[in-house]
Amino acid sequence: MARKKQYNEDEVLEKAMHLFWKNGYEATSMQMLEKEMGINKFSIYSSFGNKHSLFLESLKQYKSRVNSTFEKFKKGTNGIEDIKQFFYDSVSSNFNDDNLKGCFVTNTYNEFSETEDELIKEQMNIFMTNLKQIIIEKLKMDTSKNEETILRQANYLLLAKHGLAAASRVNTKQEIEDYIELTFKNL
Secondary structure: OOOOOOOOHHHHHHHHHHHHHHHOOOOOOHHHHHHHHOOOHHHHHHHHOOHHHHHHHHHHHHHHHOHHHHHHHHHOOOOHHHHHHHHHHHHHHHHOOOOOOOOHHHHHHHHHOOOOOHHHHHHHHHHHHHHHHHHHHHHOOOOOOOHHHHHHHHHHHHHHHHHHHHHOOOOOHHHHHHHHHHHHHOO
8 A cells, every 4th residue: 555645746846946946956965855855765766757757747837937927927918018927027026035036947048058958958048938918918019019029029038038037046036126127118
């Protein structure tokens, strides 16, 4: 008879996600995961497979966590102001929790940009393509913009979002707010 798990998978996954978010994939060891999650390696392997699978599950957990921010962004009807609010919303947790800096997806994107890990790249591409599409939809609300301008501004804003996520790891709240305000000043 199989033993009953003495832990909640969602809770230990949340702990793993925070650890990967803080340290990255490579710098997070199985020993660190055991300690943070409060379960042994056997339990980690039993529930999640291996470190790589646990990392992929952590990315999914993060995406579900930020889903409400994305839904708010998608449903907005104020075009560029919706994009600007999304920028603010996406960094707000950085100033509530000193251990969580930047965006877990952007951190992962940066860490895995030079690797051949197709599963991670696929997750990153899906996320970035979705974000860019929402930005394009918001920019199209301004009917004075042509397709070329919309695409250029979408590319600019996507890169600005990457920069914002990276900057939010080390910069102050005021510096981040100044960055957001100046990003949108000339759009």
